[in-house]
Amino acid sequence: MTDIFIGRNDHASVDLQAQYGNRHGMIAGATGTGKSVSLMVLAEGFSRLGVPCFLADAKGDLAGLAMPAAAAGDKLKARLDKLGLAQWQPQANPVVFWDIYGKLGHPVRATISEMGPTLLARVMELNDTQEGVLEIIFKVADDQGWLLLDLPDLRALLGFAAENTKDISGHYGLISAQSIAAIQRSLLKLEQDGAEQFFGEPALELADLMRQDMSGRGVINVLAADKLILKPRLYSTFLLWLLSELFEQLPEVGDLERPKMVFFFDEAHLLFDDAPQALLQRVEQVVRLIRSKGVGVYFCSQNPDDVPGNILGQLGNRVQHALRAFTPRDQKAVKAAAETFASNASLDVGKAITQLGVGEALASTLRDGGIPSPVEQILVTSPTSRIGAITDAERATVRQRSPVGGKYDTPINRESAAEILAQRASEKASDAQSAIKKAPANIQQDSGWSGVLRDALLGNGRRQGMIEAMAKSASRTVGTRIGQQIVRGVLGSIFGGKR
Structure with a gap:
């Protein structure tokens, strides 16, 4: 099987062909319309094809991917009959839980050097002048051979720079005590947000996200983001760092029979809200070019216009749930969503978007030759795993079976x-x-x-x-x-x- 079944109506079905899974996609819709279920359907489909996935669980309901669904009741049986899924069986997925704070999953860490001054400046909300000072400080550390692994390293280096501003300014460019003090204040705020647990070692190795289980199914990496989502800068910067690391480390492979990995970015607007133009250009560049590395990126958000137009134009696979046209912005979003679909003469897309029921969607995927299929109004299939949260005991059981727990659960502090x-x-x-x-x-x-x-x-x-x-x-x-x-x-x- 090389297709992922998404859903069907009375006369057509919509599938995502695996060879176009790296052409990126969008799942959109108002709250409570079924976006999470569509995300789970796609993640399960890629996993069955042997493709590892990474997704952020902002509400805790995606953790159900690790547990089989309950036996089909009358309502679910009726839905499955309508979809023609007589062979449907509850089944869990291979899942590894991650958590920047280390409580609901294995700790996720990166070093200060890996993050780099540009992304670090974004998460610290520095201005252009302060970002320039931070770049000079990183250069000083590089020239001296000092490792920058965690926040204490950066704090010590800022103190060093504050007491040697004249000498550093003469060698690398002007820095001021005021700019250093502003960076130190931002560093304190970042520490209070919990970032001290994120920066350090052992740093996450991308190979541990690109695993398959013993049966050949791709591992679904679920990042617990219920607390992280409350820190939008840290959340978006972490996801962008992860995507950038993949882009820089993976080799060019062109078009494959199926992707090497797929990312799902939930609450996608957090990646772009108040982002400087230089960062938007970086995101656009990564999304445009990472396809050739065999990586697919799927954005999930309430409105399609949460994603900048230059990036939205790169998303060939679309699942659109209901939108509510209560405000002028909502009406604009409905119109924009309708215009981006491949037309279907038998369907009024603009009208259908506002009338979709829960679990229904408008869907269009890339077909042979990379051509979008005409948009169809479909009933989305049901995942084989649980829809909803899991218990603490169930999560603990999954963590105990994890192949990477012994590698990341204990922090390391080497000389830096x-x-x-x-x-x-x-x-x-x-x-x-x-x-x-x-x-x-x-x-x-x-x-x-x-x-x-x-x-x-x-x-x-x-x-x-x-x-x-x-x-x-x-x-x-x-x-x-x-x-x-x-x-x-x-x-x-x-x-x-x-x-």
Whole structure:
């Protein structure tokens, strides 16, 4: 079988051909019209073809993919009879649960370096100037060979930059203390949103999302997003990072008999709301080109116009549930949705969209030659798995059977920027304290020193001396090569040492 059955009416059925599964798609419709069921039908269909899927479970009802549906009751039997599915049997799917917060699934982690300054600037809501400063800071870390793995690493590097703005500005470009302070405040906000659990190691390996079970079915990766969805920036940036990683790591394969992987982006508008133009261009580029990597992307949202037109034009497979034309925006969305379907002379699409019942949809998929089929009003088939949430005990059972739990459930903290900078600061503080202890004896031996100069260097009961001030400064900063040379030179001349 190379087709995914979506639904049928009295005279036609609508199937998604596997070879066009990487041509992307859209599932749209008002709340409560059946979008989640259509998403489950497609995910199950791809899984049966051996295609791994990734989807975000914003409401908790997609977790039912891991459990078989209940035995068919009278209402479901009538629906199955109408669809001609005499062989329908309840069946669970191979599912792996993931959760950025590590509570409802295996932890999902990425390193700061993997995220990069551009996406990190978006999730931190930085302006262009602050993003430029962040790029310079990343460059400093690269040149010094300091690993950026988690938020403490980035925090330590920002502190280093704040105390060495003049030196860094001279080498890499102007940075200001004000911009660094703004980034630090945004970092604190990001930490309070729970991102500290996302950044770190072991980082997610894409190969673990592209698995098949022992029977050859594609694993469905379900990301628990009920809390994540409340942090739109973190949610959208994570999904975009994941898609970008696939785009950068997978080889070009052209058109295959079936996709290598399929993504379902629920609440798709969160990817595009308030997104800067540069980011929209990046999303459009990835969606346009990732098809040749064998990856299909399916957006799920209430209105088709939640997705920018340039991206919407790339979505060849469409399942449109009912829209309600109560407001001018709704009426515009209905008109836009109707105009994007391949016409069917026997169907008034604009009128049908507002009159669809729950579980009904307008559907059009790509056929031979990549040509969209005429839109049909269909009754969407029922998934073989449970429609709805699962219990905590059921989720725990699925997690225990997971092939990747032992790899990701325990965090790793290896030496990186935070530890290196802390060690350097500790060494400088120790050297400065040693210098203070030796200084009085050396200075007292020099009969040319006056009491005034001693007080200036060593201090007295009323004020701090120069050496003590320099020592405290050294203990606060990790320094740079230039900074180290200055400190060595000054202390060497005072104590009579060699430079």
